Amino acid sequence: MKNDTTTQSRRTFLKATALTGGGMILGIHWLSGATTTPAASGLDLVKDTYVFNGHIKITSDNIIQIMSQNPEFGQNVKTSLPMIVAEELDADWKNVIVEQAPFDLKLYTRQFAGGSQSVKTTWKALRTAGATARQMLREATAQFWNVPLEEVTTKAGVLYHSKSEKSVTYGEMAAKAAEIPVPKDVKLKEIKDFNIVRSPRKNVEGINIVTGKPLFxxxxxxxxxxxxxxxxxxxxxxxxxxxxxxxxxxxxxxxxxxxxxxxxxxxxxxxxxxxxxxxxxxxxxxxxxxxxxxxxxxxxxxxxxxxxIECVHTFSSERDETIPAGLESTDNHYLKMVERSAQPATELRKDGDPETAFKNAAQIIERTYTAPFLAHNMMEPxxxxxxxxxxxxxxxxxxxxxxxxxxxxxxxxxxxxxxxxxxxxxxxxxxxxxxxxxxxxxxxxxxxxxxxxxxxxYTREDDMTYGIYRPSYTATYRAALDADKNLIAFHVKGGGVPEHPIAADRFPASAVDHYLAEGWEIPSNITIGAFRAPRSNFNAAAEQSFLDELAAAMGKDPIEFRLQLLQRAKDNPVGKHDNYDPDRYAGVLKLVREKSGWGKPENAQKSRGVAAYFCHNSYAAHVIDLTMKDGEPVVENVYSAIDCGIVINLDAATNMVEGAVIDGIGNAMYGALTLKDGIPQQNNFNQYRMIRHHEAPKKVDVHFVQNDIDPTGLGEPPFPPVFAALANALYKATGKRFYTQPFSAELERRQGD
Amino acid sequence: MAKFNLKINGETHRLDVDPTTPMLWVLRDHLNLQGTKYGCGVAACGACTVHLNGYAVRSCQLPVSTVKDQEITTIEGLSANGDHPVQQAWLEHDVAQCGYCQAGQIMNAVSLLKLNPNPTDEDIESAMSGNICRCATYLRIKAAIKTAAPK
Known part of the structure; x- marks a missing residue:
């Protein structure tokens, strides 16, 4: 994972064109805030807007307009993407106004909100766009002052020539700079010189949200x-x-x-x-x-x-999808999943000789985890x-x-x-x-x-009962231990309605000598789709609960056990190993261990659980502390450690992790869309239980691993491991393992026993 | 259809509308006040919260015919420029993620502080539990309410 400090090839969107007529949009007279005057700089007073590229317009009155190219759904890209542009442009953030870019693939690439990739995939293009415009401003200024380009510096939206003590704002140079041929191979900033990226900046839409402007x-x-x-x-x-x-x-x-x-x-x-x-x-x-x-x-x-049967094209292939007739029910899905999981499945990955290893095992631990359909329930239908x-x-x-x-x-x-x-x-x-x-x-x-x-x-009822749910999944995990309680083989066999969740190359693949991953699917007419961290949101819940139970059976500390597996994957990986980075994975575990005071005597009495996961290119670990009150868990503290590379906007990123943690607790505890004779049994928020204020944890303590890795994404990765950290903490509090989501239903069943 | 004179955000609006229409849709469809949000239509999410005579009500359950001469305040009427202490606290804590529920959260919080100017954490949790935030910004909402409380 290296940082890119060169620019990508010249693109059509970097073509400079001047656009007239937009300079008055804010009605701010440029003299009011400027430090130099037209007389001093010798510039004409032309209130025009100059388009440097698809991302940047600068008005002659020194307003920097930055287009945010990706759809905004709360991940805060409308602020964070322009921050990246502004960083390389060396703009004064106070003078930046952000606009939602049009959908236009001639100007932008991947205008897509999904896969936690808005920042990851635009990082280089946005930096290049900012750096290119800055370079054009410097070149125009060097020509205008007749000084060498190297002597023209910038700071916060102002161009300087220190020898002659001259300065001019970006706005004043915008007309001339927009005429400069678009430079190739501009140099990007050193990461250590960042002063907008990596600092907390308020949501640019904040005031419009709190005053109820029509944004949606x-x-x-x-x-x-x-x-x-x-x-x-x-x-x-x-x-x-x-x-x-x-x-x-x-x-x-x-x-x-x-x-x-x-x-x-x-x-x-x-x-x-x-x-x-x-x-x-x-x-x-x-x-x-x-x-x-x-x-x-x-x-x-x-x-x-x-x-x-319908033909369906995916990113990489096409396949025929069977849509069976019939009125399906959750009870029946669960029975069918039990039956189907006992039958042979598709082999997804095999290392070593798992069959023999299980045959020779001194002890086998086998557990099955199950989860229901989930509805997305966005607040805006x-x-x-x-x-x-x-x-x-x-x-x-x-x-x-x-x-x-x-x-x-x-x-x-x-x-x-x-x-x-x-x-x-x-x-x-x-x-x-x-x-x-x-x-x-x-x-x-x-x-x-x-x-x-x-x-x-769509009414709320339409929205909730239409489908495109997170699928219902189940997975059976098996571990083989030798007589010395060493882990010798690992087997996961997972399935679902209508897709299986298994990501065969993920941890602990490559960390165990004998490994088998299998998947199976039951066709269904219940439509499914992506739901925050697809498949991972189930896998992490199951696998990380299983590892906790496994560590206990082996007499190991659950964090230490994971670190040992990761060390193995690093030093001597088994089979194909290109999925996760053991060092970054271990990094979040070590950070959460430190921040939570894991293993410290003062925390010995706490009911705490840990879990970690890698998905969507980033790493997350959580420790959850809870107490039981009137039969319900009260989450006191959550400690989160995240490695998503460079964090663009620290406060917004913290907000997103807090939200992911609470969302995870909510879905793990209460989330379920059940069916009877094809009819969804929940159609509004009076039936579908969502986490509410009083059920949120008292505190979420978010920490990011400090490194200079290019950003790897944040919206999804913190979400999946929450489910298991909660299950593992619930085990500590109740003495019982939680295998079936939602956990609140499981708690109720046990209290009824 | 029936004629109504409604006092909304300090102004009187005359309109001719089906008397069963909930205020939510009167505001959104007839008066173009889009700040009050539709979330569930059954008073289970709080997105449509407005003030009736200064206190929070769910506008999806408030038929226009029942309002009569009572004062309605929406998020648009809470302050002239977003300078109400609760709105300011929301900005200070950068509460919003998607932002859709926040107008309802703010209207509910303002009402809470009017009834209980110095709420405990438990008071806040209890008073706000009818307002769902799907992005789960609950901790920041609580922090913002505590910031706004003394003001």
């Missing part, structure tokens, strides 16, 4: 916009048979009722084209309340689906504004993956890509759910058919 998709309006809602089957496994809208059409405000086909027959789905119900009844009307009420008068008959005509389409929507959405919309509408315009609104949460843009296709078809600008709104 649901807040977007256009003149004469109509409201649309969709009626879909009440259960997975059903489809539309017929409907009667007579009563609905008599209701006040109602304009139209019709059906839409989300995708045509034999449509080949792209990666984020998951949709649960293909045919929907649409009610369009004037206001939300009118449409909500009228919808209740719809008379719809549903019929069972027949088993079908699914919605999308669409205005579609015969020749073009405009969307304003909260969405995570515009690039994929645009392609799907263009295909479905039969329009060229350049006729699709997508405005990315702020998202009221995403957690993976808003990568699946079926709701945009629905909105497009509704606008097309209604011949009007429309806003599609």
């Amino acid at each position: 998709g649901l807040d977007y309006r256009q003149k004469d916009m109509l409201i649309a809602m969709v009626e879909r089957p009440p259960a997975f496994g059903l489809k539309l048979k017929s409907y009667d809208a007579k009563a609905v059409l008599k209701m006040p405000g109602i304009k139209k009722v019709f059906t839409i086909q989300v995708f045509p027959e034999k449509y080949e789905r792209q990666i984020f084209d998951t949709r649960t119900f293909n045919e929907l009844v649409v009610v369009v009307g004037k206001t939300t309340w009118e449409v909500m009420n009228a919808r209740k008068k719809l008379k719809v008959e549903w019929q069972p689906i027949t088993t079908s 699914i919605n999308c504004f669409a205005l579609v005509t015969d020749t073009e389409a405009f969307f304003a929507a909260p969405l995570q993956a515009p690039e994929y959405a645009e392609k799907t919309l263009a295909t479905r509408l039969g329009l060229p890509l350049e006729k699709i315009e997508i405005q990315m609104t702020r998202m009221g949460g995403g957690f993976g759910r808003r990568a699946y843009a079926h709701y945009m296709v629905e909105a497009a078809l509704i606008s097309q058919q209604a011949k009007a600008p429309i806003k599609l709104i």
Whole structure:
């Protein structure tokens, strides 16, 4: 993991162009804050905005506009990405205003919120954009003052020539600098010289959030916009048979009722084209309340689906997906998972001779972990504004993956890509759910058919019962110990409905001589999708609980046990070993051990659990301390240690880890979407238990490993190990292991025994 | 449909609307006050919290016909420029992640402090437990309320 200090090849987005007419946007007279005057600098007073590249505009009145290219869903990229640009530009953060960039792949790459990769994948491009504009400003200034380029320095948005004691602001030089040919191979800053990145900066949207400005998709309006809602089957496994809208059409405000086909027959789905119900009844009307009420008068008959096969393209391959007929239930899923897990599975990785090792073991420990479907439950329900005509389409929507959405919309509408315009609104949460843009296709078809600008709104019930859930998983872990209680073999066999979670090359692969990972899947008509740290959010819960139990059986301290395994993976790795970095993994364990006072006598009485995990390129470890009160756990302290490389915005990153910890405790304790005869049994927050204020830990103490590694991502990695740290702490508090999520249901069952 | 005169953020608004319409949708759809958020529609999340005569209510459960001449305050009317001590405390602690629930959290917190100017941690947890934050910024919300309390 080296840092890049050279720039990437010249890109079209770095082409400098000047744009006129924007300099007045803030109405701030440039003289009011400037330290030099036009007379002193010899510049003309031209209030223009100059575009240096897709990321940077500078006005002649010294306002630095930085475009934030990625969708914002609370991960704070709207602040952190511009910080990276501003750092290399050497701008004064006080003079920076941030704008949401348009979705435009000619200007930006990977405008995607997901995989914890917004910072990781834009890091170099954003630094280059900032450094390139700074270089252009320096070159223009050197020419203007007729001094050598090397003698022109910058600090906080001002250019200096120390020998002649001259200075000029970026704004004053913007017109000239924007004319400079775009330099190649600009030098990036030394990391030690950072003064914006690595410092805490407030959320640029903070004031708009606390004053209730219309930032979100649901807040977007256009003149004469109509409201649309969709009626879909009440259960997975059903489809539309017929409907009667007579009563609905008599209701006040109602304009139209019709059906839409989300995708045509034999449509080949792209990666984020998951949709649960293909045919929907649409009610369009004037206001939300009118449409909500009228919808209740719809008379719809549903019929069972027949088993079908759909071609699905993923990032790397294509496959046929079976969607079985039937009305599925959670109880039945669990029975089927037990049956299926006893049968042979697909081998995903094998090192050494695990079969013989288990045969010769002095002791075998075997445990099975199970978890339910989870609903994303973003606070802002699914919605999308669409205005579609015969020749073009405009969307304003909260969405995570515009690039994929645009392609799907263009295909479905039969329009060229350049006729699709997508405005990315702020998202009221995403957690993976808003990568699946079926709701945009629905909105497009509704606008097309209604011949009007429309806003599609899902009610909370629609949002929670539609599907695209975190799958339901189970995994059986086995460990073989020799007579001296050494770990000689490790076996994980995991499956799920409808996908398995196993990441075969992850820790403790490469740390055990004999290792076997297997997976199996049960087809289902319950639709699934990415949910904060997909698969990892289950794997960490299971594996890290198992390692805790294993360490106890071996008579080892759980942190020391993991460190020994990691040392083995480092010194003498078994088999393929390119997945995790044992040093960084050990680093977070050592840091959390130190910060939590692990093993110290004063903490001996605490019910504390530890867990760590690597996913999405970063490392996280947590120690949780809890007490039991009236049969419920009260989490007192959480200590978190994270290695995500360079931290861009320390306070925001801390906020994100605090949130991930509480989110993890909430989902582990309470999260569950259960089904009966295809019907989701929870459809709103009065039935689906979310963690609330009084259930949050009293304190979360967040620490980052200090290193100069390029950023590796933060949104997801802290989340998965929380589940296991909690399970391990619960064991200390109750003397019982927790194998089945949600843990609150498990606690209740035990209290009933 | 029925005609109503509503006192919202210090101004009187006349409108003709279905009397069963919850204030949430009156604010959002009829008056273009988008700061009050829809989260659940069943008073289980707190995103739609506004003040009725100065105290927190869930606007999704408040039919417009029941308001009569009572004063409604929304997040837009809490202060002129975001300078209410609770809003300022929210900025100081940089509470928000996605931010969607925060208007409701702030309106609930302002109401709490009016009733209990010096709340304990338990008071805050209890009073705020009806407001869900899916990003789980609960610790910062609590810290911000404690900062705002003496002001």
